Amino acid sequence: MMRRLQAALFATGAHIAALLTAAFSSLAGIRRRRSPLKPLRRSRHKGPENYPADQVTRLAVDASEQVFRRDFKWFFRRIPESDIGIEARAEILDEGRATGRFMALHIRSETSCVREEEGYLYHGRKEHLDYWTRHSLPVYLLVADTIGKRIVWQRIERPFCRETEAEWSIVVPDANRLDAAARLLFEEAIPADPEALMRSIFALDRPLMEDMQDRITVFVWDEWIDPPSTFCNLRIYFKEDRDSGPDMRFDYHLRADSLHEIMTRLFPWASYSYAEPIAEYSEKIAVHVLDVELRPEACAYLDAESFLEAGYPHEKEPTAPEPEDFMTQEEEREFWRKRGVNRASDDREN
Structure with missing residues (x-):
């Protein structure tokens, strides 16, 4: 009798242990699924997809970001490489609150420009200029001298550009420093009209x-x-x-x-x-x-x-429906043949 009681207790204990093991496994699975959702540390690290491919442009973007974040107190959002030629966008903040107003940035190093007396001469891709102007997207070119710690800017508009069939060029004046005075100019120039902002956001x-x-x-x-x-x-x-x-x-x-x-x-x-x-x-x-x-x-x-x-679309031209009493030549010959009449093609045309 005692042995039966011990066996029953052992079986019950094993069953309870199995249930607990399954429960803990389930909880562990839930924890594993939820673990990626823990808050991130306040880090400035960004994934590699947010950086331009070449190191020189990357340094220019880094220098530009520092000015917008530290000096302007704006948000600087890097844009993964795309066909529209925009490296980042700077978003105006109102005491840390989003306003929906932003400026698109085409950022280059001074090594990618030609030095001229009044500033830097930059040559860009024609398809980029066409896209920006077609969508009325306000784009600013930033040229960064990462060694001299200086960044200059110019708004990209067709009146400022010299265009050829394959490319365009624009001069970025030395006088256009990216500083507090530039911030005031940007705030005045960036549109606040909701429709214009929406169009720009969709394009960007x-x-x-x-x-x-x-x-x-x-x-x-x-x-x-x-x-x-x-x-x-x-x-x-x-x-x-x-x-x-x-x-x-x-x-x-x-x-x-x-x-x-x-x-x-x-x-x-x-x-x-x-x-x-x-x-x-x-x-x-x-x-x-x-x-x-x-x-x-x-x-x-x-x-x-x-x-x-x-x-323009390339589609096959649709055919118009024929009249209900329309007969092809073959149908007409068959019609007259059944009636014992031999009509030549000349007779048909007459």
């Missing part, structure tokens, strides 16, 4: 929109909860599995009353919903995980751009 974010098209996209934001809230460290994933790290990362530090305010200002072409409950850590940081997709208007914009760039 087109590469990102194309990356998101027909793909699962997740945005992850960190929120520092201490009022006023600061939203930072945007990570973008083009996949469900986030273990391998983000595909894109933007080191935002934006004040806002809500994340919705930021999403509609920075990404008006996107709609979003929460993929997971908001997770809080140490009562100081909250992590927002969003499912993001293109609005129908954004998809239509991409289709329209592709259609226009392809040029």
Whole structure:
């Protein structure tokens, strides 16, 4: 009897142990899935996809970013390499809050220019100028002398350019220093009209929109909860599995009353919903995980751009329907043959 009781107790204990093991495994799996969503440290590190390919341009971009962040107190967002020729965009902040106003930046080192008496002569690709002017995209050329610690600028507009069939050139004056005076000029020149801003955002974010098209996209934001809230460290994933790290990362530090305010200002072409409950850590940081997709208007914009760039359509000419009483020559010959009449082609034409 005692042996039976011991055997029963042993079996019950083994069953409980198996249940506990399964429960712990399940919790571990959940933790593994949630672990990528922990807030990032406040780091200035950016993935390699946010840098230009060549080292010289990279140093020029680094120097420009330092001025906009440190001196202007604006946000500087690097743009992954694309066909539109923009290395970054500087976004005006109002006491740390997003305004939706920005300037697109084409950044080069002074070694890529020809030194002239009044400044630097830069030669650019014709397709870039055509794209910028076609979309009324305000673009500024920055030329950085990383050794002399000096950056000069010029707004790229056709009246300032000399154009040939293959390229364009523009002079960047030495007098146009990237300093506090330039900041005031930029604030006056950058449009505040919502329609103009929306058009510029669509044109500039087109590469990102194309990356998101027909793909699962997740945005992850960190929120520092201490009022006023600061939203930072945007990570973008083009996949469900986030273990391998983000595909894109933007080191935002934006004040806002809500994340919705930021999403509609920075990404008006996107709609979003929460993929997971908001997770809080140490009562100081909250992590927002969003499912993001293109609005129908954004998809239509991409289709329209592709259609226009392809040029006039090449389609087979449609045929007009024939009249109901129309007869081909063969049908007419068969008609007369059945009636015993032999009509020559000349008779038919007469």
